[in-house]
Amino acid sequence: MSEEVEVSAPRTRNRWGEGDRLRGEILDAASRLLSELGGEDGLTIRGVARAVGIAPASIYQHFTDRSALVEGLLDYEFSRLRAEMEAAEASEDPDDVVGRVRALVHAYCQFAMDNPGHYRLMTAVGATRSSIEARPTASLPGVVDLLSAGFARCDAAGHPLRVPADRAGVIAFVGAHGRVALFHNSPRRATADTVLPFVDELVSLVFA
Numbered sequence: 001m002s003e004e005v006e007v008s009a010p011r012t013r014n015r016w017g018e019g020d021r022l023r024g025e026i027l028d029a030a031s032r033l034l035s036e037l038g039g040e041d042g043l044t045i046r047g048v049a050r051a052v053g054i055a056p057a058s059i060y061q062h063f064t065d066r067s068a069l070v071e072g073l074l075d076y077e078f079s080r081l082r083a084e085m086e087a088a089e090a091s092e093d094p095d096d097v098v099g100r101v102r103a104l105v106h107a108y109c110q111f112a113m114d115n116p117g118h119y120r121l122m123t124a125v126g127a128t129r130s131s132i133e134a135r136p137t138a139s140l141p142g143v144v145d146l147l148s149a150g151f152a153r154c155d156a157a158g159h160p161l162r163v164p165a166d167r168a169g170v171i172a173f174v175g176a177h178g179r180v181a182l183f184h185n186s187p188r189r190a191t192a193d194t195v196l197p198f199v200d201e202l203v204s205l206v207f208a
Contacts, residue, residue: 027076029051043069074121077115104146105172105203110192114192160207
C-alpha cells in the first residue's frame with residue numbers, strides 16, 4: 001500500500017502546552033501506517049504528517065529525522081507490547097503463577113501475530129538498539145526480563161525449573177519468537193491460535 005494516505009478530516013489544532021498530545025498522535029499514526037505498509041521501508045515523515053493532518057515541519061519539532069521517528073516508534077510499540085503482556089498476566093489468578101507466566105507468553109505471541117509489520121521492526125532493529133547495561137523495559141531485553149521474573153515467581157512458589165529463571169525467560173522468548181517467525185515467513189495464513197499449543201508445550205518443558 002502506498003504511503004500516500006489521505007486525511008479524512010482536518011486535525012484540531014493543539015492548544016499551547018499540548019505538544020505531548022501531538023507527539024502521541026504522530027506515533028499513533030506511524031503505528032497505523034506501519035501496519036498498513038507491512039514494514040518500515042515505506043514509512044516517511046511526509047506520509048505520517050499527512051495521516052495526522054499536519055505539515056511535515058510539525059513532526060520535526062518532535063523528531064529530528066526519520067531515524068528518530070523510527071526510534072520513537074520502537075519505544076511506543078515495545079511499551080504497547082509490555083502493557084498487553086502485563087494486562088494478560090494481571091487477568092490471571094494471582095496464586096496461579098504458572099498460569100500467569102503462560103499468559104505472558106500468550107500475550108507476546110498474540111501481539112506478534114496480530115502486528116507482523118510492527119513485530120518485524122521490533123525484532124530487527126530493537127534487538128541491536130539497546131545497551132546491555134541499560135536494559136530498558138521498552139526493549140527486547142525488557143520482554144525477556146518480564147518472562148524471567150514470571151519464571152522466578154514459579155520457582156519461588158514451589159514449581160521448580162530445569163534451568164535458572166533468567167535462562168527460562170530466554171528459552172521461552174527464543175522459542176516463541178522462532179515459532180512466530182516461521183509463520184510470518186510462510187505463505188500459510190496463521191493466527192495466534194496456531195502458535196499457542198507449541199509455546200504451551202515449550203513452557204511445560206522448562207519445569208522440572
